[in-house]
Amino acid sequence: MSLAGKRVLITGGGSGAGENLALGFAAAGAEVVITGRRLAALQAVEVKAAGIRSVQADVTEEASVKRMFDEAGPCDIVIANAGAADSGVMAKTTLDQWNAMIAVNLTGVFLTLREGLVRMTGWGRLISVASTAGLKGYAKVAPYAAAKHGVIGLTRSLALEIARKPITVNALCPGFLDTPMTDHSIEVIAEKTGRSLDQAKAALEAMNPQGRLIQPAEVTAAALWLCGPGSEGINGQAITIAGGEL
Numbered sequence: 374m375s376l377a378g379k380r381v382l383i384t385g386g387g388s389g390a391g392e393n394l395a396l397g398f399a400a401a402g403a404e405v406v407i408t409g410r411r412l413a414a415l416q417a418v419e420v421k422a423a424g425i426r427s428v429q430a431d432v433t434e435e436a437s438v439k440r441m442f443d444e445a446g447p448c449d450i451v452i453a454n455a456g457a458a459d460s461g462v463m464a465k466t467t468l469d470q471w472n473a474m475i476a477v478n479l480t481g482v483f484l485t486l487r488e489g490l491v492r493m494t495g496w497g498r499l500i501s502v503a504s505t506a507g508l509k510g511y512a513k514v515a516p517y518a519a520a521k522h523g524v525i526g527l528t529r530s531l532a533l534e535i536a537r538k539p540i541t542v543n544a545l546c547p548g549f550l551d552t553p554m555t556d557h558s559i560e561v562i563a564e565k566t567g568r569s570l571d572q573a574k575a576a577l578e579a580m581n582p583q584g585r586l587i588q589p590a591e592v593t594a595a596a597l598w599l600c601g602p603g604s605e606g607i608n609g610q611a612i613t614i615a616g617g618e619l
Contacts, residue, residue, distance in 0.1 A: 385455030532609030
């Protein structure tokens with residue numbers, strides 16, 4: 374599949390799934406704009422493939438998102454991938470922790486998709502990277518799960534709103550990914566439970582019936598499929614990439 378002549382903007386493009394998305398879309402011939410708060414991380418990805426450029430931005434700030442699109446230029450594909458995770462029991466979760474999770478995981482998606490949509494003039498694809506936590510509950514991540522559930526609702530509502538346009542809106546819902554963010558979660562689990570890192574990792578792998586972490590390339594493959602021929606009828610979906618986890 375060739376995406377030559379298409380421009381894709383990927384938030385949170387400096388590591389993990391965002392980095393893999395950037396490299397995958399660049400390999401497909403698209404012009405790729407990656408964004409994030411850490412410029413050095415973005416630039417480290419930028420040099421890995423031709424056709425990738427960086428724009429520093431904070432998706433939780435409305436003015437920053439508008440500047441992000443000003444610098445990126447017209448985008449055919451917008452992937453709201455930026456996110457963060459935190460964990461802790463509900464009774465000890467502070468309002469600041471709640472607000473931080475909602476800001477980056479939900480408000481950031483809203484601002485990114487809204488501005489991306491406003492600037493689209495024809496064919497387009499709006500994709501959010503959500504999580505299985507947007508489809509079910511997990512203990513000790515209530516703010517994160519609430520935000521991801523919100524992303525699914527946002528995706529489904531917007532898809533219906535613009536269904537007559539040549540633009541589709543979908544969410545990808547991976548299980549635990551083999552990324553630095555999951556590595557951090559493993560460290561937190563080990564610290565709080567007294568398990569070894571291997572034991573903590575095994576606990577996350579066990580959530581997937583296939584007994585493994587999902588690879589970022591699997592998310593990229595799904596995103597590319599949503600941008601390819603024959604994907605026109607895929608709209609308003611929350612596509613699970615989790616080895617059969619329900």
